[in-house]
Amino acid sequence: MTRIKICGVTTLDDALRCAVAGADLLGLNFYPSSPRYLAPEKARALVAGLRGILGTACPLLVGVFVNADASTIASILTEVGLDAAQLSGDEPPETLAALDGRAFKALRPRDVPDARASALSALPHAPGDDRLPALLVDAYHPLLYGGTGEQASEDVARAVIEIAPRVMLAGGLTPENVAQRVRAIRPWGVDVASGVERAPGVKDFERVRAFIAAVKSADQGMGST
Numbered sequence: 001m002t003r004i005k006i007c008g009v010t011t012l013d014d015a016l017r018c019a020v021a022g023a024d025l026l027g028l029n030f031y032p033s034s035p036r037y038l039a040p041e042k043a044r045a046l047v048a049g050l051r052g053i054l055g056t057a058c059p060l061l062v063g064v065f066v067n068a069d070a071s072t073i074a075s076i077l078t079e080v081g082l083d084a085a086q087l088s089g090d091e092p093p094e095t096l097a098a099l100d101g102r103a104f105k106a107l108r109p110r111d112v113p114d115a116r117a118s119a120l121s122a123l124p125h126a127p128g129d130d131r132l133p134a135l136l137v138d139a140y141h142p143l144l145y146g147g148t149g150e151q152a153s154e155d156v157a158r159a160v161i162e163i164a165p166r167v168m169l170a171g172g173l174t175p176e177n178v179a180q181r182v183r184a185i186r187p188w189g190v191d192v193a194s195g196v197e198r199a200p201g202v203k204d205f206e207r208v209r210a211f212i213a214a215v216k217s218a219d220q221g222m223g224s225t
Contacts, residue, residue, distance in 0.1 A: 001219055002182055002187065002188070002189060002190060002215050002218070002219050003024040003025065003133075003168070003189030003190070004022065004024050004025070004190055004192075004211070004212055004215055005023065005024065005025035005026070005168065005189060005190070005191040005192070006018040006023045006025075006026055006027065006192060006193075006196065006203070006208065007026075007027030007029070007062075007064065007170075007191055007192065007193040008027060008034075008064075008194075008201055009026050009028060009046075009203070010028075010029075010036060010038055010201040010202070011046070012045075012050060014202070014203045015046060015050050016050060016053060016054070017203070017205055017208070018203060019050065019054060019057075019058065019059050021205065021208050021209050021212055022212045022216075023059050023208075023212070024059055024060065024131075025059050025060045025061075025062055025132075025189075026059050026061055026062065027062045027063075027064050027086065027191070027193070028046070028047075028062070028063055028064065028080070028082070029063075029064045030063050030064060030065050030068070030076060031064060031065065031066040031088070034064075034066075035200035035201060036193065036200055036201040040076050040079055043063075043076075043080045043082075044079060044080045044081065047061055047080050047081045047082065048081065051081070060084065060131055060132065061081070061082045061083050061084075062082065062085065062086050062132075063076060063077060063080065063086065064086045064088055065085055065086065065087055065088065065089070066087075066088050067089035067090060067091060069095065070094075070098035070099055071098075073085050073087075073095075073103065074098075074099060077102060083132070084102055084103060084104065084127060084132050085099060085102060085103035085104075086103070086105075086106055086136060087103055087104070087105050087106060088106040091105070093121050093122065093124075096122060096125040096126075097124075097125045099125075101125075101126075101129070102127070103127070104122075104126055104127055104133050104134060104135060104136060105122035105125075105136070106136040106137075106138055106170070107119065107122070107135060107136065107137050107138065107160065108139065109137070109159075109160075111153075112155055112156055112159045114156075115156045115157075115159040115160050116159055116163060119135055119159075119163045119164050120163065122135060123135065123163070123164055130166065132166070133166045133167065133168035133188060134164050134165050134166040134167065135160060135164050135166075135167050136167070136168040136169075136170055136191060137152050137156065137157045137160050137167060137168070137169055137170065137171075137187075138170040138171045138191075139152045139153075139170075139171035139172060151171050151172035151173075151177075151181075152169060152170065152171035152172070154184060157185050157187065158185060161186070161187065166188040166189070167187050167188050167189075168187060168188060168189035168190065168191050169181065169185060169187035169189070169191065170190070170191035170192075172195070173190055173191070173192045173195050173211075174192070174195035174196075174207075174211070175195070175196070175207055175210035175211040175214050178190055178192070178195075178211055178214050178218070179215065179217055179218040180218075182215060182219070182222075183218050183221065183222060186222070190215060192211055195207070195211065196208045
């Protein structure tokens with residue numbers, strides 16, 4: 001079963017509707033330059049509300065950070081009540097190590113050699129929890145930290161999957177292309193933000209449902225072969 005992460009959730013209503021639709025993980029963005037940025041105090045209220053409604057059925061809640069230091073990340077994880085952190089910037093392995101299995105690295109490799117080197121550097125500090133990705137692979141961009149709408153290279157994604165368990169694929173995924181990407185690459189999970197939005201941080205629930213249905217259809221097709 002391919003896990004599904006809906007990223008860039010900004011309201012309790014959006015989070016609840018994504019959870020009910022079948023998301024396994026939800027991403028909350030703590031990068032101030034992002035149009036999907038959520039201040040910690042607002043995130044805390046969202047998380048408390050969602051957990052209060054869903055209880056143990058709540059998806060895993062992941063904070064997305066870019067170039068924050070380990071102490072800031074750990075503080076927000078605790079303050080907001082998150083399950084894990086996604087490091088989407090240029091963080092060194094020491095930042096990942098300091099978070100002691102509570103964080104996974106998002107890679108944006110330029111090419112296959114870069115993918116292998118980056119994966120090997122981050123893997124020793126990846127979460128042991130098999131409900132979380134060990135690594136995430138996003139599209140390379142020289143200036144932006146994810147959310148570009150561009151697709152990650154299939155060769156790069158496969159190079160990471162050959163090395164690492166539980167690889168989540170991000171980058172340019174939509175309801176229209178995710179089934180093909182799942183069948184071609186066979187990632188542990190997929191991550192979507194802009195591909196299911198009406199505007200940055202505002203989810204389109206027809207597209208959310210279509211995205212989840214496409215992933216499940218791809219899973220069923222592979223299971224029958």
